[in-house]
Amino acid sequence: MMAQPSIHATTAATSGGTVPPLVVEHMAKSYDHHGRIVPVIADLSLTLREGEIVSIVGPSGCGKTTLLNTLCGLLVPDTGNIRWHGREVTGQPQNVGYMLQKDLLLPWRTALGNTMLGLEIRGLAAAEAEDRSRALLDQLGLHGFADHYPSTLSGGMRQRVALARTLVNEPDVLLLDEPFAALDFQSKLLLENDMLALVRKGRRSLLLITHDIEEAVSLADRVIVLSKRPTQVKAAYEIELGSDRTDVIALRERPDFSHHVRRIWADLDVVLQ
Amino acid sequence: MTADVDTAMAHAAPPLAPGAPSSTRRRWSRLRAAIAVLVTQLAILIVFLAFWEHATPKNSAAAFMFGSPSAIAGFLGQMVRDGSLWRDTSITGMETLLGFFVGNLVGTLIGLSLWYSRFVSRVVEPFVIALGSIPIIALAPIVIIWFGTGLISKVAMSTLSVVIVALVTSYKGAVGVDPDQINLMKTLGASKFQIFRKLVVPASLTDIFAGLKLTVGFALIGAIVGEFMSSSDGLGHAIFKAGSLYVIPKVFAALVVTIALALVLTFLVGKIERLLMPWRHHV
Numbered sequence: 098m099m100a101q102p103s104i105h106a107t108t109a110a111t112s113g114g115t116v117p118p119l120v121v122e123h124m125a126k127s128y129d130h131h132g133r134i135v136p137v138i139a140d141l142s143l144t145l146r147e148g149e150i151v152s153i154v155g156p157s158g159c160g161k162t163t164l165l166n167t168l169c170g171l172l173v174p175d176t177g178n179i180r181w182h183g184r185e186v187t188g189q190p191q192n193v194g195y196m197l198q199k200d201l202l203l204p205w206r207t208a209l210g211n212t213m214l215g216l217e218i219r220g221l222a223a224a225e226a227e228d229r230s231r232a233l234l235d236q237l238g239l240h241g242f243a244d245h246y247p248s249t250l251s252g253g254m255r256q257r258v259a260l261a262r263t264l265v266n267e268p269d270v271l272l273l274d275e276p277f278a279a280l281d282f283q284s285k286l287l288l289e290n291d292m293l294a295l296v297r298k299g300r301r302s303l304l305l306i307t308h309d310i311e312e313a314v315s316l317a318d319r320v321i322v323l324s325k326r327p328t329q330v331k332a333a334y335e336i337e338l339g340s341d342r343t344d345v346i347a348l349r350e351r352p353d354f355s356h357h358v359r360r361i362w363a364d365l366d367v368v369l370q
Numbered sequence: 371m372t373a374d375v376d377t378a379m380a381h382a383a384p385p386l387a388p389g390a391p392s393s394t395r396r397r398w399s400r401l402r403a404a405i406a407v408l409v410t411q412l413a414i415l416i417v418f419l420a421f422w423e424h425a426t427p428k429n430s431a432a433a434f435m436f437g438s439p440s441a442i443a444g445f446l447g448q449m450v451r452d453g454s455l456w457r458d459t460s461i462t463g464m465e466t467l468l469g470f471f472v473g474n475l476v477g478t479l480i481g482l483s484l485w486y487s488r489f490v491s492r493v494v495e496p497f498v499i500a501l502g503s504i505p506i507i508a509l510a511p512i513v514i515i516w517f518g519t520g521l522i523s524k525v526a527m528s529t530l531s532v533v534i535v536a537l538v539t540s541y542k543g544a545v546g547v548d549p550d551q552i553n554l555m556k557t558l559g560a561s562k563f564q565i566f567r568k569l570v571v572p573a574s575l576t577d578i579f580a581g582l583k584l585t586v587g588f589a590l591i592g593a594i595v596g597e598f599m600s601s602s603d604g605l606g607h608a609i610f611k612a613g614s615l616y617v618i619p620k621v622f623a624a625l626v627v628t629i630a631l632a633l634v635l636t637f638l639v640g641k642i643e644r645l646l647m648p649w650r651h652h653v
């Protein structure tokens with residue numbers, strides 16, 4: 098599956114000079130709330146490098162979802178610019194996958210039908226779309242469930258289908274907004290592991306929004322901490338946890354793991370309400 | 371990695387065993403509950419009919435005023451024998467079906483397409499409310515002047531009784547679609563038409579079918595009101611004629627047939643719903 102290693106491998110090999118898939122510069126965004134302007138994002142810059150996984154954590158209501166919706170063209174920033182592969186885009190950027198906490202599966206489509214949705218929209222031949230979707234569902238452990246309707250699947254399985262629907266389009270960049278927040282701890286760890294393997298293998302870049310600091314540290318190469326509203330980048334940490342980052346469960350055992358978690362926790366400055 | 375994922379999934383989600391004992395047991399208890407409901411309904415009906423029969427002895431004033439189940443059954447038998455039952459039912463049924471079909475088709479098409487433009491739907495809204503508040507009966511004389519006393523005027527009455535409800539319910543379904551779902555379609559690169567066809571229309575089916583079930587009765591009422599005003603056949607005509615001749619059991623007999631027609635049509639809509647929305651009955 099994911100048959101595009103050649104291009105990515107070469108660009109990665111000659112890295113350094115390549116254009117990052119996503120650069121955000123001095124972006125600001127406010128809402129018009131009944132005639133009153135509410136600034137949400139004050140001034141935000143970030144770069145997502147090729148093949149990099151970046152987690153964004155921040156207090157609830159600080160504008161993480163707003164940021165993601167702006168990045169994928171659903172909202173228009175007030176100021177600043179967003180460059181995908183070096184270019185400013187109006188409307189929806191190409192080759193970007195988007196996934197939310199809600200699985201948003203269409204109840205009238207089977208797991209397979211839901212997975213195929215993006216390929217169908219892009220007009221891919223049905224047979225090829227089906228082959229690719231089935232293969233990916235198999236890889237995500239959903240063999241035998243392709244023809245099930247979402248209502249017959251567990252929460253974890255549904256989120257796997259949602260991930261398959263995102264990945265089957267072979268996006269260069271994934272934008273994930275608290276995708277595992279609704280899952281129980283075990284399903285979450287397993288799905289994190291599987292997602293990580295697929296993202297790393299496909300050399301995709303990932304921007305992962307989460308409120309779960311441990312999730313952020315265990316998955317990401319870099320964690321960006323946002324301040325309270327109006328939002329700015331408060332801190333950024335490179336997460337060095339050795340070369341083998343494929344097993345999120347083993348990673349959590351490392352002593353430097355809890356060190357990272359504690360530092361970010363302190364930054365978040367969470368107060369009891 | 372495949373092996374890893376497979377063992378992982380064994381924890382994440384135990385495969386659903388088809389036909390597990392609990393599911394058959396559940397089906398049994400659901401069937402038992404359905405039977406209990408049906409038996410109770412029949413019991414109520416029988417008690418009611420027995421009381422009615424007992425309270426209205428033959429040739430009494432009460433029998434003249436209220437009819438009696440046996441007299442009604444007698445008229446039903448007579449209507450079957452002289453062929454009027456089938457003729458009236460099929461005529462009213464045809465008017466109802468045509469009005470139901472045309473009204474829902476037009477109403478649903480307009481209702482769904484209003485999703486396309488907030489501007490147009492806001493312009494149209496007060497007109498729709500105004501039209502919806504017109505009692506259809508008041509239109510009957512005009513409809514008959516315009517369309518004559520034949521089939522067309524009854525179909526028109528039936529259509530008018532249906533169209534606004536169909537429009538409102540389908541529009542409600544279309545604008546009720548989860549905005550996150552629409553955003554997702556956009557990020558997948560869907561055009562407005564693709565969003566409409568692949569998301570909005572199927573997502574509105576639940577509301578559309580709720581409208582269909584509601585409008586079966588409205589379509590029938592429209593047809594019968596049309597027949598009341600001017601007609602030489604149909605169930606509405608039979609009711610009207612028997613009523614003006616004070617043959618009350620015959621009025622009831624025609625009403626029974628009307629109710630039966632409504633039940634059959636509602637049942638058919640339910641069948642079609644099941645056929646078109648299999649995912650809702652797949653649990």
Ligand SMILES: Nc1ncnc2c1ncn2[C@@H]1O[C@H](COP(=O)(O)OP(=O)(O)O)[C@@H](O)[C@H]1O
Binds near residue numbers: 130155156160163164
């Ligand atoms: N459409 C909107 N109109 C007005 N205010 C909004 C809108 N969407 C979000 N907000 C406000 O913007 C802030 C940031 O929201 P959001 O991006 O969802 O935060 P987060 O995802 O970090 O929890 C919140 O205070 C929220 O109330």
Ligand SMILES: [Mg+2]
Binds near residue numbers: 161162163
């Ligand atoms: Mg959010």
